[in-house]
């Protein structure tokens with residue numbers, strides 16, 4: 060069963076047009092959005108998440124048009140890590156992650172919510188930062204806090220805009236393993252092609268606001284990458300490099 064159905068979607072942001080004729084995501088499917096800067100990855104994630112409602116066409120979540128959901132219903136279905144997170148002012152790390160459980164609890168947090176929060180703090184290796192102010196953290200620390208918050212929201216659909224950017228090698232591995240283990244539908248954008256193996260099922264290539272193709276991760280080849288990114292890739296042992 061499809062959890063997301065997109066048909067004839069058209070959205071304008073400034074001079075840019077996103078035009079998605081058809082895209083479906085099934086339950087527990089993991090998809091990566093790849094494409095050059097400005098291809099429309101964030102715009103598409105903004106639309107699926109409900110942040111950008113300015114589009115025409117069909118966007119169904121669990122067979123129901125997204126505009127027919129109340130915001131709180133959507134927040135119980137979809138969690139979203141935007142590319143930049145500047146939303147939290149005076150909150151410390153613990154409360155920032157705890158608030159991922161707001162849609163489920165409407166703020167009436169119980170022991171289960173506190174335990175879940177502690178669990179994600181530990182998994183994302185930010186437990187030692189739990190009393191620190193979010194705004195005072197480094198870029199990679201902030202990213203891990205926002206990821207913990209998203210995972211604490213515990214939704215069937217997880218949208219992640221460049222979840223690996225700013226992470227060091229060790230925490231990139233940690234986050235990849237966590238996401239690979241999640242039995243959820245995940246759509247993530249990334250500029251790191253080599254991280255996707257063992258993580259996603261399909262890659263959707265975007266170019267100039269349109270889907271160029273959807274490719275199974277096992278069918279990826281350098282010809283596709285050459286066409287999308289207009290550079291000459293080398294493939295060594297299944298990993299892609301440029302000179």
Ligand SMILES: Nc1ncnc2c1ncn2[C@@H]1O[C@H](COP(=O)(O)OP(=O)(O)OP(=O)(O)O)[C@@H](O)[C@H]1O
Nearest residue numbers: 072073074075094095096097098099100101102103
């Ligand atoms: N609020 C806005 N006003 C005007 N133009 C916008 C706005 N948001 C995005 N755009 C334009 O839409 C296009 C697509 O942007 P988008 O952020 O979706 O690209 P992207 O694929 O996520 O890129 P990147 O890899 O750089 O993150 C870009 O040309 C961008 O300049």
